Amino acid sequence: MQAVGLSGPVLIVAGNAAITRLAPTWAAAFAEAGWLHRVRAFGGESSRREIEALAREAAALGAAVIVAAGGGKTLDAARAAAAARRLPFVSCPTVCSTDAPTSALSVIYCDEGPTAGAVESLEIHRRSPDLVLVDTQVIADSPPRFLAAGIGDAMSTFYEARAAVAAGKPNMRGGRSTRAALELARLCRDVVLEHGVAALEASHRHVPDNALEQVVEAATLLSGLGFESAGLAAAHAIHNGLTVVPAMHDALHGEKVAFGTLVQLALEQRAATAAAARVALESEAERVASFFVSTGLPVTLGQLGLPAETEATRVAVQAIAHRATTTGETIHNMPFPVDVAAVVAAIEAADSLGRRTLAAV
Numbered sequence: 001m002q003a004v005g006l007s008g009p010v011l012i013v014a015g016n017a018a019i020t021r022l023a024p025t026w027a028a029a030f031a032e033a034g035w036l037h038r039v040r041a042f043g044g045e046s047s048r049r050e051i052e053a054l055a056r057e058a059a060a061l062g063a064a065v066i067v068a069a070g071g072g073k074t075l076d077a078a079r080a081a082a083a084a085r086r087l088p089f090v091s092c093p094t095v096c097s098t099d100a101p102t103s104a105l106s107v108i109y110c111d112e113g114p115t116a117g118a119v120e121s122l123e124i125h126r127r128s129p130d131l132v133l134v135d136t137q138v139i140a141d142s143p144p145r146f147l148a149a150g151i152g153d154a155m156s157t158f159y160e161a162r163a164a165v166a167a168g169k170p171n172m173r174g175g176r177s178t179r180a181a182l183e184l185a186r187l188c189r190d191v192v193l194e195h196g197v198a199a200l201e202a203s204h205r206h207v208p209d210n211a212l213e214q215v216v217e218a219a220t221l222l223s224g225l226g227f228e229s230a231g232l233a234a235a236h237a238i239h240n241g242l243t244v245v246p247a248m249h250d251a252l253h254g255e256k257v258a259f260g261t262l263v264q265l266a267l268e269q270r271a272a273t274a275a276a277a278r279v280a281l282e283s284e285a286e287r288v289a290s291f292f293v294s295t296g297l298p299v300t301l302g303q304l305g306l307p308a309e310t311e312a313t314r315v316a317v318q319a320i321a322h323r324a325t326t327t328g329e330t331i332h333n334m335p336f337p338v339d340v341a342a343v344v345a346a347i348e349a350a351d352s353l354g355r356r357t358l359a360a361v
């Protein structure tokens with residue numbers, strides 16, 4: 001932290017598992033640096049109330065920096081508290097399940113009343129984290145399912161960036177995308193395709209090797225910079241649609257985004273007018289689906305918790321499509337108009353591709 005010009009006092013906001021594992025390391029490191037530090041256990045929800053409490057604690061400590069160690073909600077709440085206090089922020093993800101650690105975004109949740117647990121708003125802060133620090137041994141010791149989800153989230157980045165750039169839509173900051181952003185997103189996909197399966201094996205063995213290092217960089221840094229600087233499109237909107245289905249509440253963000261990516265590729269196939277483009281998109285979708293199967297990511301509605309061909313599933317698919325196409329959703333960053341009927345057909349096409357791919361294994 002000294003190397004990037006930061007100094008104490010330090011408020012560390014951390015999940016309980018991170019505290020148990022890392023508190024002795026923090027004590028030793030900050031004692032050596034001569035910095036006062038205080039560890040605060042994260043309250044469990046990235047809510048307004050928790051963010052205000054963290055900001056108050058930072059003020060009381062006279063903190064010069066806020067460090068967050070834990071999962072997505074811990075990072076989001078601490079990032080928002082740092083933004084409120086205009087303090088530097090250090091992001092230390094202990095799982096590699098999304099690309100959020102690198103971003104300047106916080107998802108804020110309600111923590112009381114009938115909507116408790118629901119997303120209240122998405123805040124984009126003034127600055128990106130000052131430092132993103134990932135210990136790949138900590139990632140190797142986290143459940144492989146989280147890493148697979150991170151791979152799913154990372155795979156969507158290029159396809160969404162490609163679509164948003166083709167449509168000339170603004171990025172997450174409201175600015176124009178850059179060539180660099182699209183190339184980072186492409187590199188992210190290529191790294192994950194090349195090393196994803198080996199990284200998951202490393203995660204099962206709890207040994208961080210080169211494959212895991214590469215995938216952690218891709219899923220955290222390249223994906224985070226890629227989505228923020230190039231923009232999101234259909235895959236994340238489909239994810240948001242899937243969140244309305246109670247049967248899918250146990251699915252992780254990256255698992256739903258993986259299926260959303262297949263739905264986006266199906267939308268692109270439907271919209272392609274030239275036969276050659278359709279064939280190319282079809283083989284691209286087949287490659288992505290096979291890769292998802294090899295990493296254990298869901299490729300069918302059934303794997304996400306919706307049984308095939310029931311009336312309840314038909315109703316759920318309609319609800320997903322309505323939610324995914326609401327005004328302001330990133331699905332409207334696709335380079336062609338997308339409506340409910342197109343999404344329903346694309347979900348069915350993605351599910352059928354997923355079932356064919358699973359059957360071929």
Ligand SMILES: [Zn+2]
Nearest residue numbers: 098099153257
């Ligand atoms: Zn995501």
